[in-house]
Amino acid sequence: MNRNNFWRNLVRYHTLLLMLLPGVLFFILVAYIPMAGIVLAFKKYNYNDGIFGSPWNGFDNFKFFLQSGDAWDVTRNTVLYNIAFIIVNNLLPIIMAILLFEVAKKWFRKVIQTMMFLPYFLSWVVVGAIAYNLFNYDFGLVNGLLRGVGMEPIDIYNTPAYWPTILVIVSAWKAVGYGSIMYLAAITGIDTEMYEAAEIDGANVFQRIWKITIPNLLPTVIILVLLAVGNVFRGDFGLFYNMVGNNGLLFESTNVIDTFVFRALTLTSDIGMSSAAGFYQSILGFVTILAANYAVRKYDKDRALF
Amino acid sequence: MKVSKKKSFLLLLTLLLTLSMAISACSGNNSKSNQSESTGKTNNSAATAETNVAGTETDIDTSKEVRLKMVMLGAKPADSQKVYDEINKKLKEKINATVEVEYLDWADWSQKYPIKFAANEDFDLIYTSNWAFYNDQATKGGFLELTEDLLKKYAPVAKANIPEVNWDQAKVNGKIYMIPNNHMEVVDKLSLIREDLRQKYNLPEVNSLESFATYLKTIAKNEKGVTAYSDAAGNGVVWHDLDLQTLFQLNNWRLLNYAVPIAFKADDPTGKLFNVIETPEYKDLLNYYKDLADNGVWPKNIINNKADIWPQVKSGKVSMITQNLLTLASNMAEAKRENANVNLKIVTLSPNAKTSAAIATQNGMGIHATSKNPERALMALDLFQNNKEIHDLVLLGIAGEHYKPEGDDKYSAGPMAANYGGYSTWGFNSNINRENLDTPKEALDMLNELKSRVYHYPLEKFVFDDTNVKNEISNINNVMIRYNAPLEYGAIENTNEGYAQLAKQLKTAGLEKVQQEMQSQIDAFLAAQ
Known part of the structure; x- marks a missing residue:
């Protein structure tokens, strides 16, 4: 019975499945x-023996990170920043996309879109x-402006307190254009019949947006948030x-x-140790995405990823 | 029905979009692991090549033309192609080989260099040095071991010319992995200051910490638009760039690992190690630096500055620069050639200290462990270092264009001098190097003076093996970037608190364990002497 279903589905959706094929191949x-390279995290790597031949050294590669005393701080920073990025970098594009959608003038929409999209192409080095x-x-x-109006200059590069705000703003500045185009595409795909019906029923702009x-x-x-949650333990190194x-x-x-791992290992350049750090991030990310997906499932089964 | 279908299609579309985003984000990481994967498969070729060499002991077969890839550090000179076309003509004639050069720019060479090995990229020759991963890559198996037989057969001139002591210094765990340069060099850091400004304010000669501070503070106070001191601290320094002069050379201390504040006194025959941070000299220096910083000697945000400062010194925006003598001499020559409106003078802060001669591994060339043509690579190295024609070409460029030969052993800059040089050809330095007539006289005097103070000490050849304390060293490196650099650059308001924090963090990071490990290795080394 089940098997019958499988074949029937295969035939019925063959075009869609075919479209899926390149993506699947790519990921494989x-x-x-390359996932086999994870073994490096548990090895004392040298070139002669290669990835699989190098001797094992258990959890030694993880030690430097856990012993540093900074493990908790940097992990907390990574997660908090990513949560802020997920919220801001989804909320702002949604707002921008809705506003753009409601703006009637096409040329105005295009100009704004282009201007928002530009920072996305700047390299972090330039930024x-x-x-x-x-x-x-x-x-x-x-500080030139502050001095100009007779105020005391502020030492931004010496004051840690400013930086969470600065980094969130810069990240949003770079991401909002890309995100809003994605959401705009999603809004354009909403059936216009619904808007027409709403208008006939006398709904105003805000009701239309909200309902x-x-x-x-x-x-x-x-979907976007779930995918981003999987990367919540990965800091945006470039930024x-x-x-x-x-x-x-x-x-x-x-x-x-x-950044912690990069700065610690620039002198030692030990591949095993950097793999261990990457592995640590992947495991935590994997657990988080499972948990997040479970939560979404509980709330609404159809909207979960899997 | 219609609606939900459309919705699911849209979902798919967005999913694909985001996936493609994720892909592009991941691909950077993956390509790295992909490449390193291939390391395992291809690492046999060197071994087979070696056995081939041993097998065909008779004549050298160069009937097959080969193309050698050579990796150098520095910016690509404008006339690179032109000069190497010329070099290749000669190499082709002599050993039926040509070279192709890849340049790793100073901005990011230290990140690219280890990756070239880890990813097992295809290259044959590479510049290396004790400051450019020589020990690290040799221990990891990145370089081909240069056995007595290989050297005798394929690099006979280098083998004969380079003194035995240099070969000894190039050994890592008893094996040679580089052809070291064959040229006496001093590595002390010196400073170039603005002599015109010093005279303008009638300041005393700069030759000590006090006179140096007077010079810097006077300029910071009186010269508008001129920064007294600046450096590229933003590139991840763990020490103040002046420390070599104000702390290590002055007191004759030597570090074993640049990032670890554990040193020994060069003239101490027992090689007793101590914690630099705990010395009164270091504590005094902190106050010295804080005073300079508070007087506006360097920019407040210097720790974020990544720009090379020589151009700013040349244009008069910064009043001094710190480097080794050879670089400063060529800086002076450049300023003179371009008629820069500054009068520069070389000064030393430690006129009485002992000088270290560079050990042989200061500059050298290694052969990649998986090079497909190690024999030809060795032969090319031998020519680069010891064949007069090719040696002059690679070091100085084309005669009459980039340099003017003066007799057999001297030269001066040619009309196109700016278009060639400036990258790591030092690996080829040898006893047939031409002397530069443009080198300012005072730089030569300084060189002779430094040479007269060169001091050889027992631990000169000692190489620290960090295998057992890698975790600790990584953490110490981080602590030094985080707590020492800002402290020394005077960016922390309360020096005492900053100091206490640094000492505490270093202890947590395992400094004592590293010190013990270093000491036991030194003791074993000295006992074996």
Whole structure:
């Protein structure tokens, strides 16, 4: 009976399945096969013996991270930043997408969209250099303005408290264009008949947004958030490293797992130890995504990923 | 019905979009592990090549043309292609081989360098040095071991010319992995200051910590638009860039690992190690630096500065630069050549200290363990280092264009000098190097003076094996970036609190364990002497 179903489905959805094939192959090739490299996290790697021949050393590679005394701090930073990024970088694009959708003028929509999308193409190195020229104490634009209006300059690169806000804003600035295009596509796909019906029934703009647009966007939001949750233990290295650099004064509020590992291992360049850190992040990420998916399932079975 | 179908299609679309996003995000990581995977498969080729060499002891067969890939550090010179075309003509004629150079830029070489080995990229020759992963990669098996037989057969001139002591210094665990340079060099750091500004304010000669501070503070106070001191601290330094001069050279201390604040006195025959952070000299220096920082000697956000400062010194925006003598001499020559509006002078803060000669591993060339043509690579190295024509070409460029030969052993800059050089050809330095006539006289005087103070100490050749304390060293590295650099650059308001924090964190990171490990290795080394 079941088997019959399988074959029937295979025939019925053959086009869709065929479309899926390249993606599946891609993931097998670049995600599943290299996964065997995880063994490096438990090995004392040397070139002569290679990945599988190198001697095992148990959990030695994990020690440096756990012994450092910073493991808890950097893990907490990573998670908190990522939660902030997930909230801000989904909320802002949704708002922008709804606003853009409600704007009638097409040219205006296009201009705004393009302007929002531009930062997405800037490399973090460039963004870091721009930030340095904005925030520098001696010649930065911000402090130049403050001095200009007769106020005391602020030493941004010496004050950890400013940085969570700065990093969230910069991340949003770079991500909002991309996200809003995705949500705009989702909104455009909502059946217009619903809007027409609502209009006939006398719903105003806010009611339309609240009762039609947002409920229809929810599945997309949930998928995106679930996918992002899986990466909640991975710090965006480009963002953190290029914005903060090696400024130790800011580490307490900006050090994430990725930058911590990078700075610790630049001199030793031990592949086993960096693999161990990556493995640690993957395991935690895996557990989180299972938990998040379970929570979504509890709430609404159809909206869970699996 | 219609609605839900559309919805599910849309869902699929967004899913695909996000997946493609995830893919592009992941691919960076994956390609790395992908490449390193291949390491296991191809690492046999070197071994077979070696046995081939041993097997065909008779004549060297160069009938098959080979292309050698050479990795160098530094920016690609504008005329690289032109010069290497010339070199390749000669190499082709002599050993039926050509070389192709890949340049790893200074900005990120230290990240790319180990990856080249870890990913087992295809290259034959690579620059290496005690500051460029030599010990690290040799222990990991990245370089081909250069056995007595290999050297005698394929690099006979280098084998004969380079003194035995240099070969000894190039050994890691008793084996040779590089052809070291064959040229006496001093590695002490010195400073270039603005002599015109010093005279303008009628300041005393700069030759001590006090006179140095006076110079810096006067400029910071009086010269608007000139920064007294700056450096590229943003590149992840663990020490203040001046420490080599103000702490280590001055007191004649030597570190075993750049990131670990454990040192010994060079003239102490027992090699007794001590914690640098706990010395009164270090504590005094902290106050010295704090005073400089509070007087605005360097920019407040110097820890975030990544820009190379030589261009700013040349244009008069920064009043000094710190480097080794050779670099400073070429800086001076460059400023003179370009008629820069600054009058520079070389100064030392430790006029009486003992100088260390560079040990042989300061510059050298290694052969990749999986090179497909190690014999030809060795032969090429021998020519680069010891064949007059090729040696001059690779070091100085084309005669008449990039340099003007003066007699047999001297040269001066040619009209196109700026278009060639500036990368790690030091690995080829040897006793046939031409002397630069453009080197300012005072730089030569300084060189001779430094050479007269060169001091050889028993632990010169000692190489620390960090295998047992890797975890601790990684954590100490992090602690030094995080707590020592800001403290030394005076960015922490309360020096005492900052100091207490640093000492505490270093202890937590396992400094004592590293010190014990280092001491036991040193004791064993000295006992074996």
